[in-house]
Amino acid sequence: MKRRTLFGSHLYGQIVYPLLAASVVVGIVATLVAVYFLEDLTNKWVLQVARSSTESATARCVEYARVMGREAALVASGPHMRSAAERGGPGAIQPLVVTENAVLGYDSMLVIDDSGR
Numbered sequence: 001m002k003r004r005t006l007f008g009s010h011l012y013g014q015i016v017y018p019l020l021a022a023s024v025v026v027g028i029v030a031t032l033v034a035v036y037f038l039e040d041l042t043n044k045w046v047l048q049v050a051r052s053s054t055e056s057a058t059a060r061c062v063e064y065a066r067v068m069g070r071e072a073a074l075v076a077s078g079p080h081m082r083s084a085a086e087r088g089g090p091g092a093i094q095p096l097v098v099t100e101n102a103v104l105g106y107d108s109m110l111v112i113d114d115s116g117r
Contacts (some may be wrong), residue, residue, distance in 0.1 A: 068106075075100045075109075 075081060081100075084092040093111055101109040 069103055072109075075104075 033062055081093065081096055084096055090111065097109050
């Protein structure tokens with residue numbers, strides 16, 4: 001009776017198939033080990049990138065708000081704007097606001113008094 005081997009009786013089956021099976025097992029084990037050890041590192045990296053992006057976006061928004069505040073103060077303190085406000089109220093200010101809005105490149109600009117109205 002012939003004895004049966006696991007991978008067949010041919011030399012090709014006795015060498016190639018075991019090497020192929022071993023390489024698949026080694027690949028799976030290496031992937032699992034890498035995932036286990038690198039998971040913490042990747043989580044820290046992702047959190048750091050997210051935190052950095054959030055801080056950068058917040059800083060840009062704060063700086064943009066500061067610039068807009070300075071520009072609004074500059075527009076409000078201009079002699080033409082003050083004299084128009086003293087002369088004729090909102091009707092006299094509107095053409096100046098439209099011009100300043102176009103110059104500064106904003107979508108809209110509101111004119112409020114000292115009480116916030």
